[in-house]
Amino acid sequence: xxxxxxxxxxxxxxxxxxxxxxxxxxxxxxxxxxxxxxxxxxxxxxxxxxxxxxxxxxxxxxxxxxxxxxxxxxxxxxxxxxxxxxxxxxxxxxxxxxxxxxxxxxxxxxxxxxxxxxxxxxxxxxxxxxxxxxxxxxxxxxxxxxxxxxxxxxxxxxxxxxxxxxxxxxxxxxxxxxxxxxxxxxxxxxxxxxxxxxxxxxxxxxxxxx
Numbered sequence: 330x331x332x333x334x335x336x337x338x339x340x341x342x343x344x345x346x347x348x349x350x351x352x353x354x355x356x357x358x359x360x361x362x363x364x365x366x367x368x369x370x371x372x373x374x375x376x377x378x379x380x381x382x383x384x385x386x387x388x389x390x391x392x393x394x395x396x397x398x399x400x401x402x403x404x405x406x407x408x409x410x411x412x413x414x415x416x417x418x419x420x421x422x423x424x425x426x427x428x429x430x431x432x433x434x435x436x437x438x439x440x441x442x443x444x445x446x447x448x449x450x451x452x453x454x455x456x457x458x459x460x461x462x463x464x465x466x467x468x469x470x471x472x473x474x475x476x477x478x479x480x481x482x483x484x485x486x487x488x489x490x491x492x493x494x495x496x497x498x499x500x501x502x503x504x505x506x507x508x509x510x511x512x513x514x515x516x517x518x519x520x521x522x523x524x525x526x527x528x529x530x531x532x533x534x535x536x537x538x539x
Contacts, residue, residue, distance in 0.1 A: 334360065335482040335537060336454065337529075338470070339462035340508070341489040343393075343500040346515035346522075347462040350489050353519075353526050354460050363456070365449040365463030369399045376431035397501050398425035403448045404469055412467055412503070417444050447472040467504050485533050491515040510536065 337354060339347045348364065355362040373395070374381040384392070401407045405414040406423040417423060420433045420443065442448065446466070450473040453461050464470060470486070477484055488509040493516060511532050513525055 333480055333482045334459050335533075336458070336477070336484045337460045337533065338450075338464055338473075338484045338486045339460065339489060340464050340470075340486060340502075340504055342502045343497040344389075345489050345491040345494060347489045349519060350487070350513060350515065350522065350526070351460050351462045353522050354529065357526050357530060358460070360459040361457050362460035362462075363453050363458035365400065365453070365461065365465070366396060368449045368452045369396055369403065372403065372436070373399055373429065373431075376433050376435055377429060378431070393497075393499050395425070395428045397499065398428050400449070400465065400501075401425075403444050404446050404466065405444050405448075408466060408468065414446065414468065420444070445472065447476075451476075464504070465502050467508065470504065470508055483536075485536055486510045487513055487529060489513050489515055 337351075337360075339351050339354075341347050351362045351364070354360070370381050370384055373379075373384055377384075389396075402423045402425060405417055408414050420436045423444065424431075424433045442451070446468040450461060450464065450469060454477070464473075470484075474484065486508050488504075488506070488511070490512070492514065511529055513522075513529060515522065
């Protein structure tokens with residue numbers, strides 16, 4: 330078994346329980362958890378000059394269009410109909426000026442890579458996060474896999490769904506089932522997640538010994 334801890338990628342439609350699953354999994358494993366939206370809030374705060382606390386206090390129903398637009402900016406722009414994004418040439422490219430009043434030039438000359446599909450995952454990984462939720466698009470997975478596999482840290486992709494809840498309008502989640510390693514159905518109480526988290530850990534351990 331490799332000494333490098335491979336990450337869990339927690340994916341799925343909006344408001345289906347991904348963050349709850351991430352927190353429960355972190356409690357069970359002791360691993361550091363985080364969301365792609367954490368990165369978006371951090372950089373939104375930086376470029377807008379507004380505290381992250383104030384931004385996070387905005388109801389998700391109101392902030393979602395801005396979070397989606399900023400997420401698209403940081404991952405290389407909104408994909409075309411085939412899910413393809415051209416490489417960007419600068420931080421200015423694709424910045425959502427219509428939604429955010431901010432100074433993206435603050436990132437010019439930083440040690441951060443230019444926006445690209447793996448940006449959010451890479452930011453979290455390099456900050457020690459090993460349970461990651463909030464990946465929205467297939468190319469984010471496709472571009473994150475090779476460097477992680479190369480160091481022996483193949484991600485385990487966990488799809489969370491709650492059949493009791495309708496899909497959220499404006500949700501940009503678009504990852505097909507073929508990427509899923511483990512389906513976790515969140516159809517009970519928070520306590521009902523405990524045995525499912527245990528099953529997930531057992532699956533993860535099995536995958537790491539294959």
